[in-house]
Amino acid sequence: MSTAARPAVAVLLPDGEADPVALELHAAGFDPIFVRTARELTDTLAVRRDIVIAVADATDDGEGSGVAALLDQAGRTIPALLVVDEASLDTLSESANAHPDDEYVIRPYSPESIRWRVEAMCIRSAAVDDGSGPVLQGEIDQADWGRRGKVVAVFNPKGGVGKTMVATNLAAALVGKGQRVLLVDADTVTGHVPTSLGMEGVRTVVDAWRDEIEGGPVMTFDEIASVHSSGMKVLPLTSSPMATELLEPQRVSGAIAVARRNVDYVIIDAHPSYSPLNRAMLQRTDQILVPVTPDMPAIRALVQLRDVAIDLGMLEKMLLVVNRAGSGIPVADIEKSVNLPAYAQIRSAGMLLVKANNEGRTLFELGAREKVTLEFSDLADRLLGVEIVEPSKASLRLFGRPIGARA
Numbered sequence: 001m002s003t004a005a006r007p008a009v010a011v012l013l014p015d016g017e018a019d020p021v022a023l024e025l026h027a028a029g030f031d032p033i034f035v036r037t038a039r040e041l042t043d044t045l046a047v048r049r050d051i052v053i054a055v056a057d058a059t060d061d062g063e064g065s066g067v068a069a070l071l072d073q074a075g076r077t078i079p080a081l082l083v084v085d086e087a088s089l090d091t092l093s094e095s096a097n098a099h100p101d102d103e104y105v106i107r108p109y110s111p112e113s114i115r116w117r118v119e120a121m122c123i124r125s126a127a128v129d130d131g132s133g134p135v136l137q138g139e140i141d142q143a144d145w146g147r148r149g150k151v152v153a154v155f156n157p158k159g160g161v162g163k164t165m166v167a168t169n170l171a172a173a174l175v176g177k178g179q180r181v182l183l184v185d186a187d188t189v190t191g192h193v194p195t196s197l198g199m200e201g202v203r204t205v206v207d208a209w210r211d212e213i214e215g216g217p218v219m220t221f222d223e224i225a226s227v228h229s230s231g232m233k234v235l236p237l238t239s240s241p242m243a244t245e246l247l248e249p250q251r252v253s254g255a256i257a258v259a260r261r262n263v264d265y266v267i268i269d270a271h272p273s274y275s276p277l278n279r280a281m282l283q284r285t286d287q288i289l290v291p292v293t294p295d296m297p298a299i300r301a302l303v304q305l306r307d308v309a310i311d312l313g314m315l316e317k318m319l320l321v322v323n324r325a326g327s328g329i330p331v332a333d334i335e336k337s338v339n340l341p342a343y344a345q346i347r348s349a350g351m352l353l354v355k356a357n358n359e360g361r362t363l364f365e366l367g368a369r370e371k372v373t374l375e376f377s378d379l380a381d382r383l384l385g386v387e388i389v390e391p392s393k394a395s396l397r398l399f400g401r402p403i404g405a406r407a
Contacts, residue, residue: 006029006030006031007029007030007031007050007051007052007122008030008031008032008033008048008050008051008052009025009030009031009032009033009051009052009053009054009055009118010033010035010041010044010045010048010051010053010054010055010056011025011032011033011034011035011055011056012035012036012037012038012040012041012054012055012056012057012067013055013056013057013083014057017057017083017111018034020111021055021111021114021115022034023111024111024112024114024115025055025114025115025118027115028115028118028119030118031050033048033051038056038067038070039070041054041056041067041070041071042070042071042076045076045078051078052078052122053078053079053080053081053118053121053122054071054076054078054079054080054081055080055081055083055114055118056071056080056081056082056083057082057083058082058083058084058104059083059084059085059107067082068080068082079100079101079102079103079121080102080103081102081103081104081105081114081117081118081121082102082103082104082105083104083105083106083107083109083114084104084105084106084107085106085107086106101121103117103121105117108215109218110217110218112217112218113217113218116218116219116220116258117218119258119261120251120254120255120257120258121254148260148261149180149259149260149261149262149263149264149265149266150260150264150265150266150286150287150383151256151257151260151265151266151268151284151285151286151287152170152265152266152267152268152285152286152287152288152289152383153267153268153270153281153282153285153287153288153289154166154167154170154267154268154269154270154288154289154291155268155270155272155278155282155288155289155290156272156290156291156292156298156301156302156305157272157273157274157301157304157305157308158272158297158298158301158302159190159272160293160298161291161292161293161298161323162291162293162323162324162346163187163269163270163272163291164187164191164192164193164196164269165196165323165349165353166289166291166321166323166346167183167193167267167268167269168183168193168196168197168269168362169362169363169364169373169376170267170289170376170379170380170383171183171232171265171267172230172232172362172363172364172365172376173364173376173377173379173380174232174264174265174267174380174383174384175230175231175232176230176364176377176380177377177380177381177384179263179264179265179380179384180233180262180263180264180265181231181232181233181263181264181265181266181267182221182222182225182232182233182234182235182259182262182263182265182266182267183228183232183233183234183235183267183269184221184235184236184237184256184266184267184268184269185234185235185236185237185269186237186252186268186269186270186271186277186278186281187269187270187271187272188237188238188241188244188247188271188277189241189271189273190241190271191236191237191238191269191271193234193236193269194226194234194236195360196356196357196360197228197234197360197361197362198359198360198361199226199228199234199360202226202234202235202236202239203224203225203226203235204224204235204236204237204238204239205221205224205235205236205237205238205246205247205252205255206237206238206239206243206244206246206247207224207239208224209246210246213246220255220258220259220262221235221255221256221258221259222259222262222263230362230364230365233263237252247277249276249277249279249280249281250280252277252280252281253280253281253283253284256268256281256284257284265383268281268285270282274308279312282312282314282317283312283314285314285317286317287317287319287383288309288314288317288318288319289319289321289343290302290305290318290319290320290321291321291322291323291346292320292321292322292323292334292338293322293323293324293328294322294324294325294326294327294328294329294330294331294334295328295329296329299329299334299337299338302320302334302337302338302340303337303338305318306318306338306339306340318340319343319344320334320335320338320340320341320342320343321342321343321344321345321346321379322334322342322344322345322346323346324346324347324348325342325345325346325347325348326345326347326348327347327348331345343379343382344375344378344379344382345375346372346375346376346379347371347372347375348372349363349370349372352366352367352370352372353372363376364376
């Protein structure tokens with residue numbers, strides 16, 4: 001366990017609000033520092049270089065009366081989360097000297113919402129000292145703020161290659177191996193993860209964020225998600241392509257970064273496009289699984305994706321998954337065409353997949369010992385770092401089976 005110091009957060013809130021907020025921040029791995037006035041806040045920021053964010057009441061008649069103006073004049077290098085009422089929000093947000101990363105929360109709020117906002121602001125960057133005070137830059141991974149699950153996107157700019165099938169069955173395979181999984185349906189146009197899993201009335205991110213605007217609680221993705229019978233959590237971003245106005249890319253990607261602290265894997269079924277939302281999410285990923293079918297249109301799209309990934313600095317994250325392997329162009333020819341090795345091969349599921357989709361179930365629920373299902377199990381093992389021993393390479397046999405092969 002790292003012994004790195006807890007990042008400090010300055011808290012300037014009324015007495016009845018400060019203690020609950022401080023408890024939530026402490027539980028999240030921060031060191032809350034209480035201050036009583038706006039002047040004391042600016043003085044504290046001048047001498048405490050470990051403070052990464054200031055949480056302050058910025059209403060005209062609050063404890064931090066004048067805090068926004070003082071912060072703007074103080075030459076600070078850290079952002080603030082300013083607690084305001086609706087009447088003062090417009091004035092504060094239009095301040096010419098405001099820090100570009102400042103955020104606002106409108107009363108009424110919950111301590112959990114403050115914690116979530118602080119985590120999201122910090123996860124976008126980590127505190128480092130450049131000699132002039134704390135500056136927020138770089139990935140949050142530099143700090144020891146607890147566990148960190150992996151984010152795996154399933155993405156291809158071409159539709160019809162089996163993204164949802166790969167995402168749902170990989171999630172099921174990981175759950176079957178004891179992993180906590182959040183499956184995010186991020187296909188905001190044609191997404192149908194809940195339907196594929198036989199789930200109805202699933203709450204979406206858009207639903208939750210609309211409730212928040214109307215005074216509801218601020219919730220993490222993990223809290224919004226619905227639980228599937230397999231044990232995985234499922235969360236669609238939206239239920240309609242006409243209701244995406246609230247899905248601001250940076251907020252979505254920040255929420256994914258927060259969600260990874262509560263699960264072992266976040267699996268993202270992404271829409272086949274290079275939209276700003278997709279680019280923001282892909283930047284958060286540890287790995288990008290790219291399903292490709294053995295046909296020329298899919299291979300051409302993959303060649304383009306490879307070039308785009310080079311431009312975006314994401315080529316090293318890409319893992320090629322050949323879907324319906326053996327039913328068209330040979331895998332070796334696909335690898336040569338795109339200059340990428342096949343990370344996994346998934347054979348055609350045929351009528352088993354049709355039945356699974358019709359019944360809203362995973363392949364693991366219908367045919368746990370089918371060869372295609374076992375290939376998903378192998379894919380999960382690869383992601384988990386479990387060595388896969390091919391039967392042909394095992395030198396010893398027990399009861400007629402190669403030792404090291406799957407039981």
